[in-house]
Amino acid sequence: MEQSAQGSTSTGTPAGPGGDGRAVRVPAQSRAGFGEGADRERCGPTGDARGEHTHSEIPIPRPRPVVQRASVRGQILDALRTALVAGELRPGEVYSAPVLGDRFGVSATPVREAMQQLALEGAVEVVPNRGFRVIVRGTRELAELAEVRALIEVPVMLRLARTVPAERWAELRPLAEASMCAAASGCPVTYAEADRVFHRSMLALSGNEQLAGIAEDLHRRSQWPLVGGAVSRGRADLVADATEHVALLEALTVRDLDGVRALVRGHFAGAA
Template structure:
């Protein structure tokens, strides 16, 4: 069931009044754009979104202006904001940089996770699967980000964590909505639990290889593009 914007009906109903309203709206809108539920070229207006969220126009306008500065939206005079498109080259470059930053540290993290971290990561891995299966992309992306940053926290490099967080905010995964509908999202979501198993086992090489494959989905199935099969990759 979808609302007037084509997003899940009532997608703004769970805004928490005790938190910053603009930040909550920005988070939900960015997740809808990142996942492809708000497709490139779609025009969004402040009054319509304010009605969906059940709030005044001010926090919605502020959130949309922030997303415009982040490159997610483009202002259209007297019409609203259009969802911008990310080129294949941009996605490939983001993918390459994230591989360079996120994959090698897996060798350092392997065998170094505390029992508390393992418990937390397994819970996040389950949350990613549950949210992905239900098509709850705001929760899916939040849990996914928390999972990856927590893994990197074990290495203790704060600058690395800040860089990865920023790069994740620039990444579009417009194929997520389609993958959720077909059920294919689960195979990639389950890689989080597999990564935890490899790290607990101290298999740094295996964890690094899995992280490279996982991040590789950015320019592949998460963006609506085909990827080489496992057989083809190992040939």
């Protein structure tokens, strides 16, 4: 039986051109527009064609419908990620694109595309002729994610502690405080976003976009709930986690390498 994402929220825009997943009709191109001479004109005027107006050329269609559809898909993807963190998409349950599309007020196409992205991220798996099943995860996978994150980020943070001036770390203080406020709210979704923003901003100082992208993917995976709610992080857990952000910034500011190493490792272990 198809399930729906109970309680999911989304900012999905109403279905419209490209936003509802329907194919966009593109005017047929005439052969005259694709010949060798046409190629020369598109690359630039030459010879007798210099300065001439080519009224017969077919204008290039604007990519606006594609952008609109991509925008809707992105909003649906954000909504589904939020539903995952909130536990509204339950591990082991199967959800179909048409049912979720009805829930968000869009067609099945952008939902299906967003679900395919979640499948690439390891959050769901395709169930032929039914939809997508949310992956069942246990404490072992969470511990493995914490270990991998530590292997990647501890050396990077130690390098940054040696090279980044104190004033740069001071610039991240508002983000650490924002994560404290988010934790105090007790909302796991609100805190998850603030937590990712803080860590992403720290790693951005490394200048390595590939590393930052991989680290954020691992971070996002570590925020998905476990099957049966085996591990539940309450308000006190979130506040303790956010407090470590402030302590880490202080250690980085004074270049306390031992403190940085211990805080980063402990931070990931606590998240597991």
